[in-house]
Amino acid sequence: MVNEVLLSVRELLPMIAERADKVDESRRVSEQVIRELGDAGMFAMLQPKRYGGAECNPVHFYETVRAISGVCGSTGWLASVLGVHPWHLALFDDRAQRDVWGHDNSVLLSSAYAPVGRLTPVDGGYRLSGDWHFSSGCEHASWALLGAMVVGTEGKPVDFLTVLVPRSDYRIHDVWDVVGMRGTASNEITVDDCFVPDYRTKRNFETAQLRGAGQKVNRGPLYRLPFATIFTTAVTAPGVGVVAGCYERFLTVMRERVRLSLGGGRFVEDQFAQVSVARASSEIDAAILQMDRNVRELWELAVAGEELPMALRLRVRRDQVRATERALDAIDLLFKTAGASSLSRGNAIERAWRDAHAGSVHVAxxxxxALALFGRGAFGLPVEDNLV
Structure with missing residues (x-):
């Protein structure tokens, strides 16, 4: 099947690439770029058809994310995380979906899933308070998905939920001034004692068990896939895309380079540089091939209505974190092989190195x-974790 969104997005890539320096300097992806990505269908790829989405094969989504990330890491990161949230919202009660998409199905959501919020049960729902760090693209969003703990009568946490909160109920603090992925504007969110109706909450345990109110109305195979596959791969895909794009630019630039030291000569004739290119390209290919294979296998099982084996779910997480490690190995190799030219502030290799390393520190x-979980499964030990 042709990835129609990718075809549309490719027309935007020269413009996104041209703005990459400004994004890095200003710490912002422009509203225009977000709007044009939306018009191209980027943010609706994983959205239910019932609400105007494409409900597509997730492999196509990650492929598109990598293409955008290859020219601008920050824009690719936002395309991925803002694009994956419609999938998560589709798992919520349909009343929550109607609250968000009922009048405008192009509305965007951000997230901060760390369970730092405090939920106190009240009639019909909860009172929520908390401060959340690192909500990427929150300034482009009208709603937020926030992690929170339900506090029992003794003041101790008794459950872990994700809650849906409208923009009117939280404040954004502009604090994101970091070394990499600078344009993601992953700012802080504060909620001071707002009411969250019960239908705008989702138990993380139920999400990990692939069940909930959303699957009763969104019956397509996309919504039978694990959060630990869809979301974590959305966190890894931008970094892999950044490095893949950097590799292509590295080849273009270095073909014309002449060494001014070490005996001079054309860079491309250096055997050590040739070996580095081979190693880096192999790591990138391995990362992409494994991730796409795993997601495709899960998708095909879901389409067929078959059970998703735990061994495959564990393999997805194994290869997802290894993909990040492989991407870092590749970018480190390219950075080192390029020599002192990598150090110039703002050049493509330097920015890609910063972006890839910044994305790698996400908890996903x-x-x-993730590797220990795979090892437990391989040894036949029980695996109980919401991120599988």
Whole structure:
């Protein structure tokens, strides 16, 4: 099947590439770029057809994310995280979906899933308060998905929920001034004692068990896939795309380079540079091929209405974190091989190196936890974790 959104997005890539420096300097992706990506269908790829979305094969979504990230890491990150939230909203009660998309199905959502919020049960729902860091693209969004703990009568956490909150109920603090992915504007969100109706909440345990109110109305295969596949891959895909794009620019630039030291000569004739290119390209290919294979296998099982085996779900997480590690190995190799020219502030290799490393520190890219879970499964030990 042709990825129609990717065809449309490719027409935008020269413009996005031209603005990459400004995005990095200003710490913002422009409203125009977000609007044009929306017009191209980027943010509706994983949205239910019932609300104007494409409900497409997620492999196409990640492919499109990588293409955007290849010319601007920050824009690709926002395309991915803002684009994945419609999928998560589709798992909520249909009343929550109507609240968001009932009048405008192009509305965007941001997130901050760390369970730092405090939920106190009241009639019909909860009172919510908290401060959340790192809500990427929150200034482009009208709603936020926030992680919170339900506090029992003894003041201790008794459940972990994701809650849906409208823009009118939270404040945004502009604090995002960092070394990489600078244009994602991953700012802080504060909620001071707002009411959240029960239907705008989702138990994380139920999400991990692939069940909930949303699947009763959104019956397509896309919504039978694990959060730990769809969201974590959305966090990894931008970094892999950044490095893949940098690799192509590296080849273009270095073909014309002449060494001024180490005996001179054309850079492309250096055997060590040739070996570095081979290693870097292999790491990039391995990352992409494994991620796409795994997501495609899950998709095909969901389309067929078959059970998603735990061994495959664990493999998805294994290869997802390894994809980030492979991308970092590749960008580090390219950065080092390019020599001192990599150090110039604002050049494509330097920015890609910063963006890839910045994206890698997201908790979804933490390798040890995911790899240990795979190891437990491989040894036949029980695996109980919401991020599988």
């Amino acid at each position: 890219n933490e390798p040890e936890r």
